[in-house]
Ligand SMILES: Nc1ncnc2c1ncn2[C@@H]1O[C@H](COP(=O)(O)OP(=O)(O)OP(=O)(O)O)[C@@H](O)[C@H]1O
């Protein structure tokens with residue numbers, strides 16, 4: 327092949343080629359890292375929360391009237407809601423997956439301050455929790471009504487039973503989640519919790535947390551000055567019941583303020599709003615960069631074809647076929663692009679290392695690099711094809727005509 | 730070897746039609762050295778371009794080595810140019826980014842020829858023009874006369890049957906022109922057919938035959954009796 331003379335010709339006209347190679351390298355770096363970030367975010371968004379999201383909503387209120395009796399009001403509300411036609415179940419809870427706010431504690435398999443502990447999200451529920459959230463109990467049992475305690479805001483007392491997720495069980499008991507059932511773990515260093523049940527999956531409220539799959543349910547009502555009630559309906563009944571229940575609760579007792587009624591679908595959308603926004607920005611950036619780089623290649627190739635018209639005519643006069651001219655420019659561009667993508671590969675890994683540090687992003691998977699190289703090679707060849715095609719059309723007679 | 734009958738060439742632009750060649754007829758035999766003269770715009774370059782298959786023609790017939798050129802497609806014409814014809818241009822047309830070796834290599838690369846043979850041919854050709862010791866230089870490091878000698882080496886490397894030169898000395902001073910001319914004469918002596926367009930009457934006198942082109946026609950053919958006599962004439966001029 328004619329690589330050697332093309333290289334030596336290139337080496338005498340470095341600037342343009344180097345600038346384009348650098349642009350290709352930068353484009354590859356940004357595109358590949360962006361695609362990786364998009365995929366990573368998409369992967370997070372695709373995770374299931376483990377609960378029923380389609381037919382559920384959360385309602386929260388605060389009591390303000392003098393006669394507001396937190397305990398009786400809560401029980402009355404729960405009984406009322408659970409009786410409504412179309413309602414599958416309801417539970418008081420402090421939080422829910424995807425909401426972004428909640429309670430977390432550390433659990434250890436031994437007592438004492440030096441024990442290895444594992445952080446977990448905590449949901450306070452009663453015996454309706456499993457059914458209302460629609461989570462899957464895969465071992466052990468649910469709470470019984472007599473296990474449920476009342477917890478005041480200042481209390482540090484924990485109930486003696488817990489239901490945990492499979493992921494938390496695996497983290498606590500060296501990957502053997504099944505062995506967790508019936509074991510005792512310690513919260514607040516010394517208070518024992520007996521693991522009575524294990525559920526398949528239920529995310530913590532914080533979607534960006536690395537321990538998002540670690541969750542503990544404890545049998546407890548909370549007296550925090552109001553209530554947050556998680557309600558599950560029959561399919562298709564949610565929207566109707568969201569308005570109905572809000573109105574009914576207000577009608578039943580006026581000494582409280584209904585603060586928020588949100589479907590879990592809304593909660594999910596809000597939870598990943600910034601993910602979605604960032605992905606849109608990155609996608610736009612990718613498209614813009616690709617277009618700009620492709621145009622840059624077209625520009626450089628057109629310029630170099632125009633600058634070398636006489637040379638092309640001469641080559642044709644000396645026996646080059648149209649195909650030889652086309653090949654010359656394709657190969658030349660391929661060499662520039664290759665330099666660019668090799669540099670790009672190094673820079674891509676470099677940027678990823680920075681992002682791993684700064685944004686807590688995982689390391690990029692190796693196959694993103696060759697894929698990115700292939701894409702930019704392809705873009706390069708597509709972009710140069712037009713100018714190269716034009717170069718083919720230059721007449722050999724140009725060799726004798728002064729330009 | 731070269732046989733043109735009533736070749737017509739019309740250049741059409743949106744505003745004008747130029748009849749660059751009108752019934753141009755010429756026979757050139759194997760081994761001849763023909764000079765072509767004529768006023769500017771008379772059609773010399775057009776003739777040479779058609780003879781060298783750089784351009785197509787509008788009418789008439791042209792046989793190159795017995796091959797009817799009219800029926801050839803672009804690739805076949807490229808191949809013929811590459812194998813049978815060597816070109817020498819007024820402005821040398823060397824590729825500025827390539828060294829002399831790579832410049833001479835250009836036509837050879839368009840032929841299926843192995844690297845060893847190419848290298849041999851390039852070195853021989855540069856030897857012939859006396860520039861073998863400058864192979865790694867780039868054209869801008871040479872004088873005009875040297876550049877034209879490289880161009881001749883490039884034309885020779887593929888051992889063409891035919892050399893076509895369009896004012897090869899047009900950009901050179903008389904001393905350099907002389908060295909180029911005697912080089913061409915040597916090449917012709919070894920059997921290569923040469924057609925050379927020139928504005929220089931002294932050079933035209935040195936070739937065994939010269940033709941004058943006017944208004945797209947061959948207006949005059951001067952056939953000198955013998956080469957030696959012509960050389961004497963030149964001596965008399967000088
Ligand atoms: N590509 C073209 N398009 C239009 N007209 C052309 C073209 N090439 C040549 N001509 C015209 O054809 C005529 C012959 O041109 P040609 O170049 O053959 O002349 P020439 O004898 O080589 O002149 P000179 O001695 O100045 O080189 C001129 O009138 C020229 O303007």
Ligand SMILES: [Mg+2]
Pocket residue numbers: 773774775895
């Ligand atoms: Mg001319």
